[in-house]
Amino acid sequence: MRLLVTGGAGYIGGVVTALLLRSGHEVTVLDDLSTGHRDAVPGGARLVVADLADAADVLDPSVEAVLHFAGKSLVGESVDAPGAYWRTNVAGSLALLEAVRRHGVRRMVFSSSAAVYGEPVSPGPIAETDPAVPTNPYGASKLAVDHMLASWARAYGLGAVSLRYFNVAGAHLGLGERHDPETHLIPNLLRVAAGERDSARVYGTDYPTRDGTAVRDYLHVADLADAHLRALERVVPGTHRAVNLGTGGGHTVREVLDAVRRATGHPVPAVDSPRRPGDPAVLVAANDRARRDLGWTPTRTLDETVADAWAFARALPRP
Numbered sequence: 001m002r003l004l005v006t007g008g009a010g011y012i013g014g015v016v017t018a019l020l021l022r023s024g025h026e027v028t029v030l031d032d033l034s035t036g037h038r039d040a041v042p043g044g045a046r047l048v049v050a051d052l053a054d055a056a057d058v059l060d061p062s063v064e065a066v067l068h069f070a071g072k073s074l075v076g077e078s079v080d081a082p083g084a085y086w087r088t089n090v091a092g093s094l095a096l097l098e099a100v101r102r103h104g105v106r107r108m109v110f111s112s113s114a115a116v117y118g119e120p121v122s123p124g125p126i127a128e129t130d131p132a133v134p135t136n137p138y139g140a141s142k143l144a145v146d147h148m149l150a151s152w153a154r155a156y157g158l159g160a161v162s163l164r165y166f167n168v169a170g171a172h173l174g175l176g177e178r179h180d181p182e183t184h185l186i187p188n189l190l191r192v193a194a195g196e197r198d199s200a201r202v203y204g205t206d207y208p209t210r211d212g213t214a215v216r217d218y219l220h221v222a223d224l225a226d227a228h229l230r231a232l233e234r235v236v237p238g239t240h241r242a243v244n245l246g247t248g249g250g251h252t253v254r255e256v257l258d259a260v261r262r263a264t265g266h267p268v269p270a271v272d273s274p275r276r277p278g279d280p281a282v283l284v285a286a287n288d289r290a291r292r293d294l295g296w297t298p299t300r301t302l303d304e305t306v307a308d309a310w311a312f313a314r315a316l317p318r319p
């Protein structure tokens with residue numbers, strides 16, 4: 001298929017682009033390089049450095065599908081500076097969808113987020129049918145685009161899937177996470193293992209969980225990427241579907257810390273710290289819909305995810 005990938009110079013967009021190319025697809029990447037890196041765009045893809053507002057100039061009627069990753073994704077930043085989230089994530093997506101309609105593109109796969117659910121109604125796995133009540137502008141912006149896609153499906157016959165990611169981690173095909181500033185747990189722990197920091201922080205040790213630290217559903221980026229290819233093949237014109245992507249199981253911060261110690265052989269000192277504002281105790285995906293609709297089964301363990309992230313981090317040039 002001829003495809004447009006927005007945000008293909010970012011971590012997840014890059015890994016999915018690499019997998020799409022391997023599967024024989026022809027990929028154009030649209031990225032403004034504001035957070036992505038030119039060298040994260042896999043060889044074989046055509047890179048157009050442009051804004052989402054310019055999507056109409058980049059798309060053409062021969063493009064069969066759009067995979068939309070471009071967007072801002074820091075929860076804390078979205079609380080402090082919401083304008084950029086409504087502008088880039090919502091207004092940017094609207095410009096893209098107008099171009100999609102203009103050029104008659106039939107399929108779309110969107111990077112949505114578990115952040116659309118906000119504070120879960122129970123500590124059990126979250127289903128797509130649970131209430132979506134975001135607690136920050138980042139989650140609200142992702143939910144707005146989910147709704148936008150549903151309205152495009154109804155009005156114009158677009159086939160769209162919103163993939164709601166839980167905690168994506170690991171590396172694949174030589175591509176991994178590089179955020180600046182870094183807020184994510186696994187990359188932060190690996191920085192300590194690599195000797196770039198003296199110690200890590202454990203945010204919150206009084207949660208009602210098995211060891212008092214918060215539980216998240218860590219999904220290997222290779223499993224996540226596989227789900228995108230399946231969604232692309234199976235998306236049904238005229239419908240919009242939200243699909244959670246997670247393993248269905250959770251790990252505490254201390255369990256992740258232990259996995260990082262095992263993978264790196266480094267003691268990784270960690271300091272118990274207060275809760276980070278807005279962090280729920282438990283976020284775990286119910287993934288039955290992904291299994292059923294996409295025929296998808298996540299296969300990588302937390303240890304594999306951490307080991308792959310470590311191999312990627314070690315290969316990076318030292319700052």
Ligand SMILES: O=c1ccn([C@@H]2O[C@H](COP(=O)(O)OP(=O)(O)O[C@H]3O[C@H](CO)[C@@H](O)[C@H](O)[C@H]3O)[C@@H](O)[C@H]2O)c(=O)[nH]1
Pocket residue numbers: 073074075113114115165166167183184185186188189200201202203204214215216253276279283
């Ligand atoms: O240095 C750190 C960083 C994080 N944490 C904790 O580790 C867990 C995971 O944190 P992080 O890696 O920052 O991910 P989340 O805050 O769970 O956010 C992810 O998951 C959200 C939805 O589930 C998405 O909206 C976000 O984009 C995505 O980063 C949380 O309990 C944090 O409090 C620490 O203890 N120390």
